[in-house]
Structures are given as structure tokens and as C-alpha cells.
Amino acid sequence: MTNSLTRPSLDASQILADLGLVLAGERDLHHTAMAALEIVLLAAHAKSGALFRFQERPPMLASVAALGFPLFPQTAVFPLLPKHIHALSQVNIPQKLCRERCDIFLSSTGNISTVWFKCLVPLKVRGKLIGALMLGEREGGSEYPPELLRQMGEVAPFIALAIHNHQLMMTLQERTAENLRLVASAHGFWDNALEAFAATIDAKDVYMHGHSLRVGRYAAGIAEALSMGLNEINELRAAGYLHDIGKVNVDKRLFSKATALEPTEFREMSDHTVVGHQIVSTVQFPWPNIPEVVRSHHERADGSGYPDHLGNDEVSMPVKIVAVADTFDAMLSERPYRKRLSLGEVAAQISWLAPAKLDADVVQALLIQLRRDAVGLITPPRPWAAAEGKSRKPFLDPEIACNIAPTDIDLLASEMNRRLNRGRTFSHT
Ligand SMILES: [Fe+2]
Known part of the structure; x- marks a missing residue:
């Protein structure tokens, strides 16, 4: 990651300008997600973070990119109960996470610990849950200030849209390949x-x-x-x-x-x-x-x-x-x-x-x-x-x-x- 000192203060419009290039330019979800995550971590002075997409069947959050964690599975998953989906769908602004509040949004039965995450940004398109951006500790152990959370909230819809578009494309691509395989048979x-x-x-x-x-x-x-x-x-x-x-x-x-x-x-x-x-x-x-x-x-x-x-x-x-x-x-x-x-x-x-x-x-x-x-x-x-x-x-x-x-x-x-x-x-x- 580039040096965080190059961007001393947070500027949502600058993050959006950086993100715009990444989200519009890349077509591969993993690379897009990694590049977007890097920009967000840098702007938020966060040491680690991961981008998850929401999967309906079975309901879970599954990671598509992660940065800064010492040990992270290939794909990290948080299985979700209906109450978690409800809570994630209801909140519209980024949430600070602590041990007690984690249970509201995430189950503890995933293959990673919820304690690694200090901030959760729900990602939605037209009110529908698409995924979540979750950030770990900030540099120096400082808290996520309200202004930063507000700006993360401004950026979130763009990341959500990129994931959503990619999922739509993948569905179409997979369906086309499946039809062609049917023809081949x-x-x-x-x-x-x-x-x-x-x-x-x-x-x-x-x-x-x-x-x-x-x-x-x-x-x-x-x-x-x-x-x-x-x-x-x-x-x-x-x-x-x-x-x-x-x-x-x-x-x-x-x-x-x-x-x-x-x-x-x-x-x-x-x-x-x-x-x-x-x-x-x-x-x-x-x-x-x-x-x-x-x-x-x-x-x-x-x-x-x-x-x-x-x-x-x-x-x-x-x-x-x-x-x-x-x-x-x-x-x-x-x-x-x-x-x-x-x-x-x-x-x-x-x-x-x-x-x-x-x-x-x-x-x-x-x-x-x-x-x-x-x-x-x-x-x-x-x-x-x-x-x-x-x-x-x-x-x-x-x-x-x-x-x-x-x-x-x-x-x-x-x-x-x-x-x-x-x-x-x-x-x-
Ligand atoms: Fe062509």
C-alpha cells in the first residue's frame, strides 16, 4: 500500500475520483475489489480491511478481497441468520463495531473472528443488500470518527454498484456458457x-x-x-x-x-x-x-x-x-x-x-x-x-x-x- 502520509485528511470526492477510475476500469471482481479496498484503507488510515459480497443461498457474506490481515482464509465467510440480514438491510450508515454490536450484524460461526473488524459499511443497491465493507484497526489504534463514517457512507454506494454490476455480468456470462454447453451436448x-x-x-x-x-x-x-x-x-x-x-x-x-x-x-x-x-x-x-x-x-x-x-x-x-x-x-x-x-x-x-x-x-x-x-x-x-x-x-x-x-x-x-x-x-x- 502507498504511504498514508500522502493523504493527511479525508476527502470523499477525492476517494470517489480514485475509486471511479478503478471501478470503471477493471472487469475482474477480485482485482477491482482489491484496488477499491486499497483506496479506502488509505483514505481511512485503516491498517486492514475486507470486502464481502452477500450471497443469498445459503445466506452469507463471502470475502472477495482482503488486505492487511496477518492470517486470512482464501475466502472468509460469515453465515447469516435472518436477524443479521434484517439488521444489515436496515442500517444505512457505516457502523462502529465492538464485541457486543458484532452479534447484531454477524454470526460468530464464520471461519474468521469478528473481533478483527472495527467498522462495518453496508453495501446496498436500491435498498437491497449487496455486501459489506469491513475495516480493521486504524493506525495508532484510534477510533473511526463520525466524519469519517459519514464519508464512508458517501463512497459505499459506488462500491456496491460495482459489485452488483459484476454479479449481473457473471450471471449472464454463466447462463450463456451453460446454454452453449447444452447445445454442445x-x-x-x-x-x-x-x-x-x-x-x-x-x-x-x-x-x-x-x-x-x-x-x-x-x-x-x-x-x-x-x-x-x-x-x-x-x-x-x-x-x-x-x-x-x-x-x-x-x-x-x-x-x-x-x-x-x-x-x-x-x-x-x-x-x-x-x-x-x-x-x-x-x-x-x-x-x-x-x-x-x-x-x-x-x-x-x-x-x-x-x-x-x-x-x-x-x-x-x-x-x-x-x-x-x-x-x-x-x-x-x-x-x-x-x-x-x-x-x-x-x-x-x-x-x-x-x-x-x-x-x-x-x-x-x-x-x-x-x-x-x-x-x-x-x-x-x-x-x-x-x-x-x-x-x-x-x-x-x-x-x-x-x-x-x-x-x-x-x-x-x-x-x-x-x-x-x-x-x-x-x-x-
Ligand atoms: Fe467482435
């Missing part, structure tokens, strides 16, 4: 089941409507153009369906925001890769690359992506394919801050992104599929093709007009090749 129905799953991810927001489904289909189409095997094509379709699964945890408002995201909002949005990875990592898929695709589909070839800033050589082919399919669909879709681009504009922009941001072979494969669609529109239908089983499903989503000429695509492909070859060095080793 229905052997043989992967495609239909995952298609339905993709539709539920996309239902989060009108701007996401159909996005995961289209990314799955585009990724499969690109894999086909790259002559990948049937199992790999199926994997790419599934990976595309699930790539944004972590968005179940992102605040809905962010999807329809017409202005640029604030840094904390961007952090929340970009965390969908990590959250999604946590979700799919708990599921046994018949393909190996799904978790990597979910985590890394926003990585970019030059290392400018997220969350791990990986370069093109550090990610697998399925990741590169879903990155292109995702970018392609995003550019073709309307966003709150811009109109949808035409197919010609998208094809040009995507080819310009290779090789700095997107993999050139994958972009080439995308152009091949677009060219096939464009040629299919100008070639008269061949009745015998269907009979021979050679009919081809269009690559593009039916809602997208294929208003691009094959020659325009050829031009983009040759420009991209020229750019790639100019930058290429040949060695004579």
Missing part, C-alpha cells in the same frame, strides 16, 4: 443449434441484427475459396456464429451510441473478446480453434489489434478468416455513426487493408467469392448445372446488392498484388 445438431445461438447474440441490438450469422456464412465461404476441408469449413462457420458471444456482457447502450466511445466504454466493448473466450473455453467443441477465434478476431496483422496485440504470424488461419469476414460485414452494415457502404467501396477498402491489417491471402479469397457472385449475375442460368449438382449458392447475403463488376474486382486484386510484390524482398540464401 446435442450431438449432430451443431449447425442448426449454433445458428439459433448466433441469432440470440445478434438480438442484443438492432445494429447487430444478423451480423453473427452472416460472419459465419462469409467465413465458411472464404474457407471454401481457400480449398479448406469440409470439417474446417464447418469450424469456420461455427466460429463466425460465436465470435461475438462475449457481447452478451456489453451494455446495450454502447451499440447504438452515435459518437465515439469514451476510453472506459471502449474498454468494455473490447473486453467482449476476453469474456467470449472465457465463455467458449468451458465448452467441448468438435473443433479446436473456436476459443482462439473468439479471443483474437480483433487482432490485426501489424499488431495494432486487441486484446493481445498479436501479429499476423501469431494467429491461426481461422482467426485471420473471421477477422476478414467480420470487417467485411461491419463495413457493409449501417452503424449509428455512419451509413452503410456500397459493395464496391467495401471491396476497395478491404483490399487496401491487406497486408498491414488483414491477411492478404484471406482477402484474396474474399475477392474470389465476390467475383463468383458478380459473374453469376451476368452469366445466363445453365439449367444443366443444377442437374449436375454444380449449382452454387451465392456468397453474399441476399439483402446485399451485388452491384460490382467482375472487372472492378480484378482491378482490386491486381492492385493488391502489385502492392504486395513491391514490398516483397527476395533473399538468395
Whole structure:
């Protein structure tokens, strides 16, 4: 902990400013709780303290962070009787604790002693008990003065809200993973089941409507153009369906925001890769690359992506394919801050992104599929093709007009090749 002398007097607004950054920035409950606890202990000149969350079944306070205690269990728990829950729910201001008053709020049957705590701050959201902040002795053994208790009371709702939000997110994340595991147990129905799953991810927001489904289909189409095997094509379709699964945890408002995201909002949005990875990592898929695709589909070839800033050589082919399919669909879709681009504009922009941001072979494969669609529109239908089983499903989503000429695509492909070859060095080793 930093030196308490750096903050001689207590200032609730300063604590809130410090806490605001911590509570908004971190997503992992333990780290958020530890950082918040450190700020509070420093401000209160307390030598030790712990943050507990309230669990309803069975009723108890369970620790999520602790600092300054010589011996503290991995998770400290205080089982609660109805009278304790009632008392904790009734008090609205921080309470000084002494041996007699402890019994009002806490049972003595926990795995730690109540005598370690000298101050209890109930944490509530809209009157509902969320947890408790409990502080140990102050430096020099002094009492918790009324002014300090008052200021702790001002800070408490913010800590409560952070814990509450985290619990809501965890519930949603766990529920999503559980549903996916259920789908995984229905052997043989992967495609239909995952298609339905993709539709539920996309239902989060009108701007996401159909996005995961289209990314799955585009990724499969690109894999086909790259002559990948049937199992790999199926994997790419599934990976595309699930790539944004972590968005179940992102605040809905962010999807329809017409202005640029604030840094904390961007952090929340970009965390969908990590959250999604946590979700799919708990599921046994018949393909190996799904978790990597979910985590890394926003990585970019030059290392400018997220969350791990990986370069093109550090990610697998399925990741590169879903990155292109995702970018392609995003550019073709309307966003709150811009109109949808035409197919010609998208094809040009995507080819310009290779090789700095997107993999050139994958972009080439995308152009091949677009060219096939464009040629299919100008070639008269061949009745015998269907009979021979050679009919081809269009690559593009039916809602997208294929208003691009094959020659325009050829031009983009040759420009991209020229750019790639100019930058290429040949060695004579
Ligand atoms: Fe994404």
C-alpha cells in the first residue's frame, strides 16, 4: 500500500475520483475489489480491511478481497441468520463495531473472528443488500470518527454498484456458457443449434441484427475459396456464429451510441473478446480453434489489434478468416455513426487493408467469392448445372446488392498484388 502520509485528511470526492477510475476500469471482481479496498484503507488510515459480497443461498457474506490481515482464509465467510440480514438491510450508515454490536450484524460461526473488524459499511443497491465493507484497526489504534463514517457512507454506494454490476455480468456470462454447453451436448445438431445461438447474440441490438450469422456464412465461404476441408469449413462457420458471444456482457447502450466511445466504454466493448473466450473455453467443441477465434478476431496483422496485440504470424488461419469476414460485414452494415457502404467501396477498402491489417491471402479469397457472385449475375442460368449438382449458392447475403463488376474486382486484386510484390524482398540464401 502507498504511504498514508500522502493523504493527511479525508476527502470523499477525492476517494470517489480514485475509486471511479478503478471501478470503471477493471472487469475482474477480485482485482477491482482489491484496488477499491486499497483506496479506502488509505483514505481511512485503516491498517486492514475486507470486502464481502452477500450471497443469498445459503445466506452469507463471502470475502472477495482482503488486505492487511496477518492470517486470512482464501475466502472468509460469515453465515447469516435472518436477524443479521434484517439488521444489515436496515442500517444505512457505516457502523462502529465492538464485541457486543458484532452479534447484531454477524454470526460468530464464520471461519474468521469478528473481533478483527472495527467498522462495518453496508453495501446496498436500491435498498437491497449487496455486501459489506469491513475495516480493521486504524493506525495508532484510534477510533473511526463520525466524519469519517459519514464519508464512508458517501463512497459505499459506488462500491456496491460495482459489485452488483459484476454479479449481473457473471450471471449472464454463466447462463450463456451453460446454454452453449447444452447445445454442445446435442450431438449432430451443431449447425442448426449454433445458428439459433448466433441469432440470440445478434438480438442484443438492432445494429447487430444478423451480423453473427452472416460472419459465419462469409467465413465458411472464404474457407471454401481457400480449398479448406469440409470439417474446417464447418469450424469456420461455427466460429463466425460465436465470435461475438462475449457481447452478451456489453451494455446495450454502447451499440447504438452515435459518437465515439469514451476510453472506459471502449474498454468494455473490447473486453467482449476476453469474456467470449472465457465463455467458449468451458465448452467441448468438435473443433479446436473456436476459443482462439473468439479471443483474437480483433487482432490485426501489424499488431495494432486487441486484446493481445498479436501479429499476423501469431494467429491461426481461422482467426485471420473471421477477422476478414467480420470487417467485411461491419463495413457493409449501417452503424449509428455512419451509413452503410456500397459493395464496391467495401471491396476497395478491404483490399487496401491487406497486408498491414488483414491477411492478404484471406482477402484474396474474399475477392474470389465476390467475383463468383458478380459473374453469376451476368452469366445466363445453365439449367444443366443444377442437374449436375454444380449449382452454387451465392456468397453474399441476399439483402446485399451485388452491384460490382467482375472487372472492378480484378482491378482490386491486381492492385493488391502489385502492392504486395513491391514490398516483397527476395533473399538468395
Ligand atoms: Fe467482435
